[in-house]
Amino acid sequence: MRQAGRSLPEYRAIRGEGSxxxxxxxxxxxxxxxxxxxxxxxxxxxxxxxxxxxxVHAIGFGMDVVPGVGPVVEKPFTSSDDLxxxxxxxxxxxxxxxxxxxxNLVAELDIPLIxxxxxxxxxxxxxxxGRPSRTYHNTKVLMKSNPELWFALMDRLADLAITSLQxxxxxxxxxxxxxxxxxxxxxxxxxxxxxxxxxxxxLEAIGETGVPRIHFGVGTGELLPLxxxxxxxxxxxxxxxxxxxxxxxxxxxxxxxxxxxxxxxGAPWEVVAAEIDTxxxxxxxxxxxxxxxxxxxxxxxxxxxxxxxxEHVHAHRD
Amino acid sequence: MRQAGRSLPEYRAIRGEGSxxxxxxxxxxxxxxxxxxxxxxxxxxxxxxxxxxxxVHAIGFGMDVVPGVGPVVEKPFTSSDDLxxxxxxxxxxxxxxxxxxxxNLVAELDIPLIxxxxxxxxxxxxxxxGRPSRTYHNTKVLMKSNPELWFALMDRLADLAITSLQxxxxxxxxxxxxxxxxxxxxxxxxxxxxxxxxxxxxLEAIGETGVPRIHFGVGTGELLPLxxxxxxxxxxxxxxxxxxxxxxxxxxxxxxxxxxxxxxxGAPWEVVAAEIDTxxxxxxxxxxxxxxxxxxxxxxxxxxxxxxxxEHVHAHRD
Numbered sequence: 001m002r003q004a005g006r007s008l009p010e011y012r013a014i015r016g017e018g019s020x021x022x023x024x025x026x027x028x029x030x031x032x033x034x035x036x037x038x039x040x041x042x043x044x045x046x047x048x049x050x051x052x053x054x055x056v057h058a059i060g061f062g063m064d065v066v067p068g069v070g071p072v073v074e075k076p077f078t079s080s081d082d083l084x085x086x087x088x089x090x091x092x093x094x095x096x097x098x099x100x101x102x103x104n105l106v107a108e109l110d111i112p113l114i115x116x117x118x119x120x121x122x123x124x125x126x127x128x129x130g131r132p133s134r135t136y137h138n139t140k141v142l143m144k145s146n147p148e149l150w151f152a153l154m155d156r157l158a159d160l161a162i163t164s165l166q167x168x169x170x171x172x173x174x175x176x177x178x179x180x181x182x183x184x185x186x187x188x189x190x191x192x193x194x195x196x197x198x199x200x201x202x203l204e205a206i207g208e209t210g211v212p213r214i215h216f217g218v219g220t221g222e223l224l225p226l227x228x229x230x231x232x233x234x235x236x237x238x239x240x241x242x243x244x245x246x247x248x249x250x251x252x253x254x255x256x257x258x259x260x261x262x263x264x265x266g267a268p269w270e271v272v273a274a275e276i277d278t279x280x281x282x283x284x285x286x287x288x289x290x291x292x293x294x295x296x297x298x299x300x301x302x303x304x305x306x307x308x309x310x311e312h313v314h315a316h317r318d
Numbered sequence: 319m320r321q322a323g324r325s326l327p328e329y330r331a332i333r334g335e336g337s338x339x340x341x342x343x344x345x346x347x348x349x350x351x352x353x354x355x356x357x358x359x360x361x362x363x364x365x366x367x368x369x370x371x372x373x374v375h376a377i378g379f380g381m382d383v384v385p386g387v388g389p390v391v392e393k394p395f396t397s398s399d400d401l402x403x404x405x406x407x408x409x410x411x412x413x414x415x416x417x418x419x420x421x422n423l424v425a426e427l428d429i430p431l432i433x434x435x436x437x438x439x440x441x442x443x444x445x446x447x448g449r450p451s452r453t454y455h456n457t458k459v460l461m462k463s464n465p466e467l468w469f470a471l472m473d474r475l476a477d478l479a480i481t482s483l484q485x486x487x488x489x490x491x492x493x494x495x496x497x498x499x500x501x502x503x504x505x506x507x508x509x510x511x512x513x514x515x516x517x518x519x520x521l522e523a524i525g526e527t528g529v530p531r532i533h534f535g536v537g538t539g540e541l542l543p544l545x546x547x548x549x550x551x552x553x554x555x556x557x558x559x560x561x562x563x564x565x566x567x568x569x570x571x572x573x574x575x576x577x578x579x580x581x582x583x584g585a586p587w588e589v590v591a592a593e594i595d596t597x598x599x600x601x602x603x604x605x606x607x608x609x610x611x612x613x614x615x616x617x618x619x620x621x622x623x624x625x626x627x628x629e630h631v632h633a634h635r636d
Contacts, residue, residue, distance in 0.1 A: 135616060137581040144593075145585045184537075187557050187579070189596075219502075221539050222558050239505050240540050261505070263455040267463045275462075278507075298453060 002047055003296035004037040008303055011036055020065045021057050024050055027100035034105055034113075040303060041310045045112045045175065046105065048168065050098065052118025052179050053126060055160040058094040061085050061127065069131065076130035076138075080149055086156040091167035098164070099171050106172035114214070115173030117165050119180030119202070120157035121195035127153070136185045143194040154198040162205040169209045176206055177214040183227070184219025191223050196230050203231030214257055218295050224249040238294035243282040255288030260309070262293045265301045269308060276312050320365055320495075321614035322355040326621055329354055338383045339375050342368055345418035352423055352431075358621060359628045363430045363493070364423065366486065368416065370436025370497050371444060373478040376412040379403050379445065387449065394448035394456075398467055404474040409485030416482075417489050424490035432532070433491030435483050437498030437520070438475035439513035445471070454503045461512040472516035480523040487527045494524055495532040501545070502537025509541050514548050521549030532575055536613050542567040556612035561600040573606030578627070580611045583619045587626060594630050 005011045011033060015023060023029050033049040053063055053071045062074035062085075075082075091099060105113050121139075126132075128139045143150040165176050183195055203213050215232030217223065221241045228235050228250035235254055237246040239261035246256055264275055276291075283289045291313045297306070323329045329351060333341060341347050351367040371381050371389045380392035380403075393400075409417060423431050444450075446457045461468040483494050501513055521531050533550030535541065539559045546553050546568035553572055555564040557579035564574055582593055594609075601607045609631045615624070 135581045137584060137616060137618075140579065140581045141584040144582055144589045184558075187560070189560070219537055240502075242505070242507070261458065263453040263458045264462055266455060266459040271462045298455060300455075 002293070004041065004043075004306060005033050005049065006299045007297050007301040007306070008036055008040060010040075017067070019067075020051050021054070024054055024101075025097045027097050027104060030097070030101040031104040031108070034101070035108060037306075038109070038111065041306055042314075043111070043310055045114050046109055047114040047177065048098075048102065048105070048116045048173065050116040052116075052123055052181070054095065054098065055089050055117070055164045056086070056123060056127065056157075059085075059087055059089055059160070063126070071126045071132065073127055073130045077124070077127040077153060080152070083149075083152055083156065086153070086160070089160050089163045091163060095164065095167075099167060102168055102171040102173060112174035113172060115165055115168035115176040115211075117161040117168075117176065117178055117202070118157075119178050119183065119195070119215075120154045120161065120198035121186070121191075122180050122182045123157050123161075124150075124153055125182050125185075127157075136182065140186075140190075143190070147194070150194065151197075154195075155201075158198040158201045161202045165202070165206050166209065169206065169211050173211065175212045175214060177216055178202060178232075180215070180217045180220075180227075183217040183223060184221075186223070188222045188226060192226050196226050199227075200230040207231060214290070216257070221249075228254050234288075234290060236292075236294075240294075243279060243286075243289065244284065247286065253288075255290060256283075256286075257290040257292050259294040260292070262295050262297055262301065265298075265305050265309075269305070272305060272309065273312055276309065276316075280313075280316050320611070322359065322361075322624060323351050323367065324617045325615050325619040325624070326354055326358060328358075335385070337385075338369050339372070342372055342419075343415045345415050345422060348415070348419040349422040349426070352419070353426060355624075356427070356429065359624055360632075361429070361628055363432050364427055365432040365495065366416075366420065366423070366434045366491065368434040370434075370441055370499070372413065372416065373407050373435070373482045374404065374441060374445065374475075377403075377405055377407055377478070381444070389444045389450065391445055391448045395442075395445040395471060398470070401467075401470055401474065404471070404478070407478050407481045409481060413482065413485075417485060420486055420489040420491060430492035431490060433483055433486035433494040433529075435479040435486075435494065435496055435520070436475075437496050437501065437513070437533075438472045438479065438516035439504070439509075440498050440500045441475050441479075442468075442471055443500050443503075445475075454500065458504075458508075461508070465512070468512065469516075472513075473519075476516040476519045479520045483520070483524050484527065487524065487529050491529065493530045493532060495534055496520060496550075498533065498535045498538075498545075501535040501541060502539075504541070506540045506544060510544050514544050517545075518548040525549060532608070534575070539567075546572050552606075552608060554610075554612075558612075561597060561604075561607065562602065565604065571606075573608060574601075574604075575608040575610050577612040578610070580613050580615055580619065583616075583623050583627075587623070590623060590627065591630055594627065594634075598631075598634050 030049045038046045066072045125139045212233040214234040215227045216236035218238050237258035348367045356364045384390045443457045530551040532552040533545045534554035536556050555576035
């Protein structure tokens, strides 16, 4: 459950007020934040505490994550003059704290650690818009009006994701998740042309390491076949598409991840339990299913509800 | 093209800084704002300048539309004690300015006027959340944890929409559009159970007047069959679903409205023209198509581009 930590009192107690980039740059803190939900919930895998902008931040693109706002870029990406600002990542030199965090976690955990990267489209949307957007206006105009520059940008972002994920796997991540959180803003035709090739490059490169690749998005009902085709072993599904229907949209050899709506976690327990049961019925015992939320945990979620969610799912499995 | 006005310099010149509620309450101003895009663009129908919260504002629920934020409610809807705050609408007494605006428009226009109402789910989401939301957390929790209260709320909102739309039709609106802008946040199962019955009640009641009913939403790919089934003559489609695919999801006797992505209107003209051509090819000459954007016009859109969009579509038709 991504962002499960931020609803925890023990998280708020150690996290402080600063930028998430500062927390990520502190291996002891990042290790502890990654471990907190594992200890509390007894989930079956841990996901690295990270952010989709960690590599671009590390190479000095000039972006920060402002609490209550999200990623904000000092000088947005507008022209080919901005391409050199996206130099290759040297994980050992640029993000030693990520690798130290992973080393710590691999030593501590007796469950798999999932590595973390932003997909090129979603990272590009932050670089181009300069701040979180509802329309992705500048991003869509750039991709359609200057495809050469767009693909040069996407290629650099793909290389950053590849280099980062390869280093995470080399240090012991046993799976990776590629977050294309905002891909659902695109039509299937635009996704296939402007976003998928770069994600496919990332997923293919990581495929060579042999670890399973989870491909995550929200509002991606129309994109599920393409997100599988891009080279995912596991395709994320949000609550808008039942798992049985999602399975009809991806090849039979792919697993699905999802798809409880995090917005209903504030309802009485019997409502939450019924939602979980509906999801498991829709999955119909298919072995290729990672039970998860369809999107991140909201900060006001009651941790005791998440404890019961994990217990309830495990009771079904056992 | 909904909200086409707000990108116009002549709109900004007369609109002022105040709440949209104040502008709607001024029939001369509302009439002029409705007419401006008709004059500028030569579109085939006019849509009443209004807001989905106009009826609840008029009966004194205590909500305003804050520029740059959206609808904000002073005391959100939380319990059955709030139901009496949603008394029936008396259009002549509560919204005489809406009817005067329609009278003015019917006298001025030589094209049809489309009446305007918010669908119960989307209006409820504003009343319950208290402000624009990305998760609809409180709304989803209310509908699932207290369905009796939820349906009582939805029923009052359906009645408000019915009364408002009936008065709009009685004064000369020749079609109506029911805006369920945020229905796409729901799964099909939840939409069918918690939202569709109230929208169906509205659409059925207006069906008795004989005017065509347009049913609008965004991100509703999974909901298109149900939005048609609710009683729509025309189903809105955003850019995420090609028209040819949308047609497979609704009965053959329904028309479609859409589906140009407003976010690409800032691209060079040849890009915009190619997008229009792709939509018209996807429609394949089907007579049941209202060309439109898939969502509202963004304020920074260049009006000359919208002029060319209308010309280009008309050139195809003629």
